[in-house]
Structure formats: structure tokens, C-alpha cells
Amino acid sequence: MTSNSPRPATPADADLYPDLAAAGSLAAALELAAAEQGLDLDVVLCNESDPLRSAGVASTAAGREPCWIFIGAESRWFNINGLRQGVQLLSGATSDLGELARAAAGWRNGAKLREIQKVAPFIEVSELAEAHERGPAAAVTVQWRLLLEDLRQEADRLDLARQTLELAEAASAEPKLRQLYPLTSHWSLHFTTCTGFPYSWDVPFVDPLRDGRYRICGPSRGTVIGEAETAEDAVALVLNGLPENCGPAVAGTANDRHPQ
Incomplete structure (x- = not known):
């Protein structure tokens, strides 16, 4: 340096x-x-x-x-x-x-x-660090469990956390999303096809709205796909917006596949 x-x-x-x-x-x-x-x-x-x-x-x-x-x-x-x-x-x-x-x-x-x-x-x-050592599949599995555990701890206290928990539980039941690396940002639920930062932006993400509905956006931040009344409907819109051949998350970062 x-x-x-x-x-x-x-x-x-x-x-x-x-x-x-x-x-x-x-x-x-x-x-x-x-x-x-x-x-x-x-x-x-x-x-x-x-x-x-x-x-x-x-x-x-x-x-x-x-x-x-x-x-x-x-x-x-x-x-x-x-x-x-x-x-x-x-x-x-x-x-x-x-x-x-x-x-x-x-x-x-x-x-x-x-x-x-x-x-x-x-x-x-940490448990997650050891999972990353074992490989991307292990990291995805542990990250999903930790994310759900954290949201459950917050759900009784914050309405947005409760909405995001409902969304995450619905998403985790879908095999195509369960194989992606999940993360939250300001209660938005994101899915990335790589396990390292910077993460990918090739999968739609979901914002919980204060009226109880959900807004589905992406892949870019400014693109709105639609809104949904329920977590299950929001997940369906994410599934419809998945890129072709969207397989399991891989180790590395978005820059590894798209060098700056």
C-alpha cells in the first residue's frame, strides 16, 4: 500500500x-x-x-x-x-x-x-465466517437461518420487521430463492447471486410499505415491478423477475463477474 x-x-x-x-x-x-x-x-x-x-x-x-x-x-x-x-x-x-x-x-x-x-x-x-470457509452453499444456509432469527427477535417490536419476517419466511419456502444469499437493508429484503460484497443486483428485491403492502423493485434500484398485498404475492413477483439460469449463489463478488 x-x-x-x-x-x-x-x-x-x-x-x-x-x-x-x-x-x-x-x-x-x-x-x-x-x-x-x-x-x-x-x-x-x-x-x-x-x-x-x-x-x-x-x-x-x-x-x-x-x-x-x-x-x-x-x-x-x-x-x-x-x-x-x-x-x-x-x-x-x-x-x-x-x-x-x-x-x-x-x-x-x-x-x-x-x-x-x-x-x-x-x-x-463466527458461525457465518466458518460457513463461508466451507463454501457458498453452507454460507447461504447459515445466512438464511441467522436472518430469520434476527427478524423474529425484532418482529414483536417493529411492524416493518414483522412484515419483512413474513416476507422472508415466504421466500425461504421457495427453492429458487432459498439457494440465493439473503440480506436486509432498511427492512428491504434482497437476494444476491454471490456471497461476497459488493453483492449482485440481478434479482428483484422487496420493500415493505407502512400500509402493510409490499413494493417489488429491480433489478436496478429505481425500477418498480409492482406492488403486492401479501408476502406470498410479493415473492411470486420476485420469482417472475428472476434472471435466466439463476442458479445457486456462488462465492465471490459482483465485481468478479463484471470487473469494473
Whole structure:
């Protein structure tokens, strides 16, 4: 990660980060912490515009982007995150640079999330992240269950949540929609043919209306297909608007199929 016009680096607090101050950058300090444990991070990526506050480690595993580390400003924390095919799989925060190096090495070498967590317990591993590791079909199955569970928790409190729940339950009963990756945004229910962000916009989506009806739009945001009185009728309009050969959701992002 480089910049054509680097701005002056903001010094890290030497009291919080004496190891960074001594090494001269987060990347250099991370390399030293790895070497002390016999770990090889290859070349640690240095953010030239802010070398004391961020660094990255590339991965040899297919689909994994470099994981990036950022430091805390008011207390000693190293925050790490890593994406694979548009999904954040790696995340966590620790004050221990050595533990951070072990997590980065695991990400670099293609270790599974639970394997990384075993040597770096600060790493957070969610059920959905593990499902994404297993593949798109597993991610779709878990995402549907989690989405329905979340909506059921909100349905007694918010009318729009209740409407979206009715819609999601009707959609989940349709095999052609159950194989797509579902998500909500401002109570609208969306279906995407890929499991990573940015998501696809090739399937119609549904907005619950405050009068209890539903508006079906898409594939583009500004295109209105029609309105429906019931969740079942709304789902029928979505099914009628599916693109040809709309198969199961695949791993990756919309940009993988339609590069910018």
C-alpha cells in the first residue's frame, strides 16, 4: 500500500508502543515479532503514508486478500482484519504483538480460522465466517437461518420487521430463492447471486410499505415491478423477475463477474 504523496506520519505513543517506536514502523515491529517465533511473514506491507499505524500481510491462499493491522490511539490495541472473496473472515484485537504475528502468519499460510484461533485466541470466529470457509452453499444456509432469527427477535417490536419476517419466511419456502444469499437493508429484503460484497443486483428485491403492502423493485434500484398485498404475492413477483439460469449463489463478488 503506497502513496504518491505521503503525508507526515503521526507518531505512535511511545509509552503504549515502545516496540513500534524502536523498530521505526508497525511493519518492522511485526517482522521482528514473527522472527522471534520462527515465523515467516515474507515481506510485510507498509503503509508509506502512515507506517507507524498500519501494516499488511499478504496470503498465499487463493482468494484471501492481505490482512491489515491498525493500532489503537488511546490504548494499546492491534486490530486485524482479513477478507476472502468479499467476506471478512479474520477479525480480532490484541495488545500482544507476538500473538498478532501468529495470527498474521496463519492467515498468510492458509490456515483455517479455528487453527488460527488456536494459536491466537483473540481471533473471533463466527458461525457465518466458518460457513463461508466451507463454501457458498453452507454460507447461504447459515445466512438464511441467522436472518430469520434476527427478524423474529425484532418482529414483536417493529411492524416493518414483522412484515419483512413474513416476507422472508415466504421466500425461504421457495427453492429458487432459498439457494440465493439473503440480506436486509432498511427492512428491504434482497437476494444476491454471490456471497461476497459488493453483492449482485440481478434479482428483484422487496420493500415493505407502512400500509402493510409490499413494493417489488429491480433489478436496478429505481425500477418498480409492482406492488403486492401479501408476502406470498410479493415473492411470486420476485420469482417472475428472476434472471435466466439463476442458479445457486456462488462465492465471490459482483465485481468478479463484471470487473469494473
